Amino acid sequence: MRSRARKSLLTTSLLSVLLASVPGAAFSQTSTGTTPPNAHARPYGTGWSCDFGYREANESCLAIKAPANAHVMEFTFGRGWECDRGYRETGEACAKVAMPANAYATDSSGGRRGWDCERGYRALGETCMAVNVPENGHLADSNYGTGWECDRGFGVAGTACVAVAVPANAYLQASGNRWKCDRGFRQNNESCDRIEIPQNGYLEPSGESWRCERGYNRLEASCAAFTVPANAHIANSGSSWECNQPYRRQGEACIGP
Numbered sequence: 001m002r003s004r005a006r007k008s009l010l011t012t013s014l015l016s017v018l019l020a021s022v023p024g025a026a027f028s029q030t031s032t033g034t035t036p037p038n039a040h041a042r043p044y045g046t047g048w049s050c051d052f053g054y055r056e057a058n059e060s061c062l063a064i065k066a067p068a069n070a071h072v073m074e075f076t077f078g079r080g081w082e083c084d085r086g087y088r089e090t091g092e093a094c095a096k097v098a099m100p101a102n103a104y105a106t107d108s109s110g111g112r113r114g115w116d117c118e119r120g121y122r123a124l125g126e127t128c129m130a131v132n133v134p135e136n137g138h139l140a141d142s143n144y145g146t147g148w149e150c151d152r153g154f155g156v157a158g159t160a161c162v163a164v165a166v167p168a169n170a171y172l173q174a175s176g177n178r179w180k181c182d183r184g185f186r187q188n189n190e191s192c193d194r195i196e197i198p199q200n201g202y203l204e205p206s207g208e209s210w211r212c213e214r215g216y217n218r219l220e221a222s223c224a225a226f227t228v229p230a231n232a233h234i235a236n237s238g239s240s241w242e243c244n245q246p247y248r249r250q251g252e253a254c255i256g257p
Contacts, residue, residue, distance in 0.1 A: 036060045055080055069094040088114050102128040122147045136161040152176030167191045183207030198222045214238035229253045 035041055035048040038061040042049050050061035053072045064072050066081035073082055083094035086105040097105060097114035102121045108114030117128035120139055131147035133139060136154045140147055150161035155177040166172055166179045169192040173180050181192035184207055197203060197210045200223040204211045212223035217239050228234060228241045231254040235242045243254035 038063070067093045069096070082109055086114070098126075100127045102130075116143070120147075132159075134160045136163075150177060165190070169194070181208075196221070200225070212239065227252075231256075 038051045038054045039048045050056050053064055054061035055064055064080035066072050069084050069087045070081045071084060073080055083089050086097055087094040088097050088108040097108055099115045102118050103115045104118060106114060106116050117123050120131055121128040122131055133148040136151050137148045138151060140149045150156055153164055154161040155164050164177055167190060169182045169185045170179045181187050184195055184203055185192040186195050186208060198221060200213045200216045201210045212218050215225060215234055216223040217226050231247045232241045232243050243249050246257050247254040
């Protein structure tokens with residue numbers, strides 16, 4: 001119980017130090033313990049906080065003076081206000097953002113320019129230029145780059161969209177502008193060649209190569225059986241052998257302990 005009380009006291013002390021270090025914090029407590037005008041009692045602990053639109057100064061709450069075309073913020077730091085959308089902070093005032101044609105107002109805080117181009121246009125200096133979409137293309141969702149991308153089945157070639165030539169035994173990939181050989185075929189320049197699988201071999205899961213069956217080793221383009229000596233078995237890899245316990249390997253044989 002005593003430990004819990006000490007912990008609670010320490011937490012309260014740390015919170016008091018932390019809150020006291022916040023510049024311009026909108027909560028305080030007068031020496032007389034009274035709540036000043038435009039303030040309210042804190043919902044927990046002791047003391048009071050200034051009402052929205054007011055800031056604590058010398059144990060009182062002073063109104064935050066927002067200029068024209070601005071609104072009061074809930075933050076207790078900074079000036080306590082920010083410019084409305086379509087206006088930019090200039091000193092202690094809010095000046096109207098000069099927007100070019102085919103643009104719309106955005107957030108101007110933090111030095112942002114305060115506007116973006118409408119869909120189908122992209123920023124070029126202080127103007128919005130129309131995006132020139134080529135045939136077999138469409139507007140992109142991103143504001144970066146050219147502002148357009150090719151339709152599925154077409155690839156970018158300079159400022160145009162050209163059809164992707166998909167060879168026999170191939171298919172168009174999810175990207176829509178590249179192709180890949182079917183399973184069992186391997187790319188050879190701009191075509192797809194059938195993968196020749198030797199006897200005692202099989203197509204591997206990727207479909208792009210082959211492996212030898214268990215008990216066989218790959219030898220160039222074929223699968224050659226290997227000999228398992230007495231007191232040995234085929235290893236998990238399927239392409240080699242290992243001695244049974246308690247035998248140990250010596251050359252190509254398994255000898256006893």
